[in-house]
Amino acid sequence: MSSEMIIQIIKEVQKAYEANASEIEKLDQAIGDGDHVINMRRGMKAILEIEEELGSLKPADALNKIGMTLLASIGGAAGPLFASMFMGMAKVPGSDDIHNSKTIAKMFSSGVELVKQRGKADVGDKTMMDVLIPVSNLFSELVETDNLSKNEMLGQLMAEAERGMLSTKDIAATKGRASYLGERAKGHIDPGAKSCQLIIFTICNYLINRGESK
Amino acid sequence: MSSEMIIQIIKEVQKAYEANASEIEKLDQAIGDGDHVINMRRGMKAILEIEEELGSLKPADALNKIGMTLLASIGGAAGPLFASMFMGMAKVPGSDDIHNSKTIAKMFSSGVELVKQRGKADVGDKTMMDVLIPVSNLFSELVETDNLSKNEMLGQLMAEAERGMLSTKDIAATKGRASYLGERAKGHIDPGAKSCQLIIFTICNYLINRGESK
Amino acid sequence: MKKFINNVDDVLTESLTGFGLAHSDILKIHLNPNFIIRADKSKEGKVSLISGGGSGHEPLHGGFVGYGMLDAACPGQVFTSPTPDQMISASQAVDNGGGTLFIVKNYSGDLMNFEMASEMLGIENMTVLVNDDVAVEDSSFTTGRRGVAGTMIVEKIVGSAAEAGISLAECKELGDHVNKMTASMGVAFTSCTVPAAGKPTFEIAPDEMEIGVGIHGEPGRKREKTKSADEITRDLVDTILEDLKPDNNAEVLLHVNGFGGTPLMELYLLFNSAAKELEKNKVKISRSLVGNYTTSLEMAGASITLCKLDDKILHHWDSPVHTAALRWGM
């Protein structure tokens, strides 16, 4: 993993985001305040504005810089949470120089841990944590499993993200703006969970295709 | 003409007004501020609230009282104008005791004169004057004409009122709120002119039917 | 129609009652006839300033009753001028022997009702007619320009001067002078709904605006496709400047007035657009006022008003005022 690759992935995410923007916007309009897409867009734009600077940094520094950039650009609930994700990832020893899935899994787990500390939400609160926590758990598990191809692993992570995202649909929210709705939030997928699922899907897909093309 | 008859006529006008309310409202919404019907309703209601008191007054006093009541209840442009109409009518010597059309024509003419003084509008300004002035002129003329039945006279006045009202349609306004519209007022009948036409029509009709039933 | 009302016929009475309760420290409400007067009697011999007009423009005029501004306000029904009995009773209630100055917005209805009050009132009185709306062409063959957002500036300036003790004739002269120095023009995005009518006063497409709209939702100069804030502002400011013809580096008061349904955020954005336009025209903004002061119920839109400042106007603008809607220096 290099800083260039991080930027490449963010560009892929940005593309995927635009393709799904109106769907996600509808979700935040249904149970939030309708700004989630705008917030995320602002964050991605801010990162790509410092693309050159990021390219010159070591991965851990780039991740930190991305975290700070998101923190100062997204705002809302999503800002500190996505920022924490990147800052948490940068914390893992060895994240500067990573060649194997185990390090990446550790980084992901560290990122999710910091998000959880910041947001104080857990599985079942109808937030992005319903995607992040199960995916992180599964990831840590799978990297210890032998005889699993990289693509199989990525496929399982994508499926888990999808499951987590869908699990937010039929429950009431107990964290975030949707919690004000009580029972009325039921029936709507959480926008932050959808965002995370989309991001995970895009990254996995990118890695699968990249593996193939090599 | 007695005070009771004045009240009776006002009740007839009120009924006619309700039947045409939405049409007149649309006219004031198109080239005014949409309150003309509401204003007129308020005025008629105020008169009928003092019905008993009016019944005990001599016609000239009743007309004056009606004028003052309209003045304190209608507001807007229509208030002082309709009030002036009644006050002007009360001014005519003999208006207390009237048995012939000539006195009534004089009263009408005196009323219109005071309205004109107050509003400073004339024929062609696209206001109620486009109905009041021609009808008043014709009335004064017709009462001097021999061999004209009462009903023929009333019919001619109704026709003149209609003509006056329609004449406001294709001109621009130079007085009242519609004057702000410039050319855009063309194509709409003036609400105040429509009101006056309706009132004159109702009174004439009442007198025709009353004549017949006797 | 969705409104906070109980009964269409009681809107005005209940609203006035609430207004009186909320500001009992500075004003008193009289119902039937309806008028609003200061809670404290003002100085012996002081000219009484009385304004009024249709309701639905709040805070105009009731919100400007108090020290340094109006002595009384006469609220008519929504968008309908008040009736002479209101002006007469209000004048009698606040009379201090200095005579009465009526401040009247130029509409046929207001004019005629105030005229009749003036004729019937047994107190010496004069009238200042405000006609600051440059959207309407002024000609002796028409009703002339309307009185709009500039009215409160006339009320503030003459109010301060009356407090300082000038005579009725001087008040009248000053009011006419301020009126001449003041010009306004507005634009609307949506209509408003008069409670008693129950439906919008006019229809307007989702991409149209009414340039030069009146404060009763009267149609304006022209209907156009919506444009950027800068372009709209240029239209309004240029028309105003053509009328006022300020000298180079003239100092003005810039008043951006919301019609009731436009967020403050947008009004400040408009202020910024107007400031850019005035700078281009070498006009200096020395005083500013941004907010909903002369409204049309919940109409979305705004007007821009400029008042050319001289030492006298500036002094009376800055002087203390204590009303429900405008307060400073005390």
Added chain:
Amino acid sequence: MKKFINNVDDVLTESLTGFGLAHSDILKIHLNPNFIIRADKSKEGKVSLISGGGSGHEPLHGGFVGYGMLDAACPGQVFTSPTPDQMISASQAVDNGGGTLFIVKNYSGDLMNFEMASEMLGIENMTVLVNDDVAVEDSSFTTGRRGVAGTMIVEKIVGSAAEAGISLAECKELGDHVNKMTASMGVAFTSCTVPAAGKPTFEIAPDEMEIGVGIHGEPGRKREKTKSADEITRDLVDTILEDLKPDNNAEVLLHVNGFGGTPLMELYLLFNSAAKELEKNKVKISRSLVGNYTTSLEMAGASITLCKLDDKILHHWDSPVHTAALRWGM
């Protein structure tokens, strides 16, 4: 969407610039990061009061920057909490050695951003969390109640006390106290439109209202058919009183707040309805505030806020204040 804007992305910057120009006598605007501070440095050793939140609630918070209230405000994007760099830069700009008090409305986003600012800021600081919205049930298993129109009361009271020189810990304690004495609830008739979204945040039928709506157009407790002003008021006031449980003849401040698209006439009518309801409940209105202070862009609707008064709160409410949106005594 019809709005006074030039470019969706520039709304905030241009509006802030206009705000700074219109009130250059009392405040200064800093862009990138965005914050608003007082024009004059305040007293050495004074606690700095800093608030902030998403934009679109104007005049909250920027309109409350000035003597006797806030030292700085940090406006986020429309309906999006500001970012920690804004709070940090603002704190540094106004620091007088007395420490910083953050006044934060209770939303996940605002909380987390202010929390990170608090952790990263090198100045002693504390936070008052405002959660006056009784529409939302308060439970440790949820995000808890939202901060709404009561926030400006906290800002006024603590602002006055800070001006008088009390310590950071005392400011924090007083803020928490006022928050506990204050409860609000609102109702919306229409949605608002976030400029960047370009369409209404929610759909609502022509005969429906959202009871307990949040100030970002978040859905409330329930959606109902519209009712009379008296009935709506009863719903709101009774829920508030259940929460505040005032003693018999307790004195309160009654604040009727418009969300931006409701005419002042209706707000005063609501005030009247609320006054009747409070009288029935033997609660005495000692102070009142009616107007658009905590808005949701152009949303039609209003909220009612009660604050139980004790001598301290009363004293600090009455004390002089000089901001763009609230001014008295000076």
